[in-house]
Amino acid sequence: MLQITANSGQVWEVDFRPDAITVQDQPFTWDITTLGNGQYHLLHEGRSFSAEVVHIDYTNKLVELKINGQPMQLQAKDRFQLLLDKLGLGAAAAQKINQLKAPMPGLIVDIRVQPGQAVQKGDALLVLEAMKMENILKSPADGVVTDVKVQLRDNVTKGQILIQFS
Template identity: 40%
Template sequence: MLKITVANDAPVENTSATDEARVVTIDKKPEGWLIGESLFDGDMVQIRENLYHLIWKNKSYNIEILGSNPADKSFRLLINGAEYFTTAKDRLDLLLEGMGLQNSDSKKVNNVKAPMPGLIQSVAVGEGDQVSKGDILLVLVAMKMENVIKSSGNGTIRSLKVAPGEIVEKNQVLMEFQ
C-alpha cells in the first residue's frame, strides 16, 4: 500500500498552511491497482523522462515530475498546467507512524549536504534566517531534474556555502546551521 498526500486540490501557489490535505491510497491487489476505492482501468504512457500521459475515467492528464526529494519521499508535479506538491508513505512508513515512531518535527539540523552532484539553481534562504522542518532551502538541478532541498529540522542558518550558478559535488556542505 502507498498513501499519497496532495497538498490541496488547488495548485501549489494557492495553498496555505490552513488548507486541508487530500490523502489518496494506492494499493496493489490481485485484480489490479486500487486508487482509493476505484479500480484503475485507465492507461498511462511515458512520453519522455519525467513526462507521462494518463487517461482515467474519461479524462486526460499530462503529468510532469518537476522535482523530487527521495529523503522525505516528496515530489513536485505539474498536472495539466497546475503545480502540486505531494508526499508518499509506503507500508513501512505507515507502520512506523502507527507505532508513534515517525520523525520528530523538532529535529536539530547541523548542516545540509548535497545529495548528488549538480548545479545550484536558486537559494531560498539567507544567513540568519530561521527555518522549520519542511521549509525549502534551495533548488539543485541534476540530470535535468530540479530537486527541491528542504530542511529536515528546525534551526537558524549560520552560513551559506553556495550561491546560485555554482556546481556542487555529492556530500558537499551547502549550508550550516547554528
C-alpha cells in the same frame, strides 16, 4: 499499500499489485503514454490529462508534478512509516537538529566547516580524536552552520556543544 497525501490535503490509500492498482479499494484504470523528458499523457475515466514530473525525492518519498500545468506535490508513506506515526515516533524522527554535541570526550584535530556554510546530512563536520582514534563527526541533517563552538586542538567533554545549525 501506500498512503499518498497531496499538498491540497487530499489523502488516498493506494495498493500496487502485479495485476492491478487500487485507489481507496476501487480498481484504478488508466492509459498512459510517455512523451519524453518527464512528460506524459494520461487518460482516466474518459478524461485527458497532461502530466510532467518536475522532481522526485526518493529519500523522502516526495514527488512534484504538474497536472494540466498546475503544480502538485505528493508525499507517500508506506506501512512502516504509518506505524511509526501511529506509535508517535514519526514526528520524533523528523525533528530538526539544531546542534552537534560531542559523543565522547576528546581532542578536536580538524574542523571542516565554518559559519554560514550549508551542509547536507552525512557531510563531515569535524574530527574528534578519542582513545588514540580519529572519529569523523558528520552532519545529522541538512542545514546551515551558524556557529562553530570549538577551535582546533580544543579538549572537549561528552555532551559539549560543538556546532550549531539553523
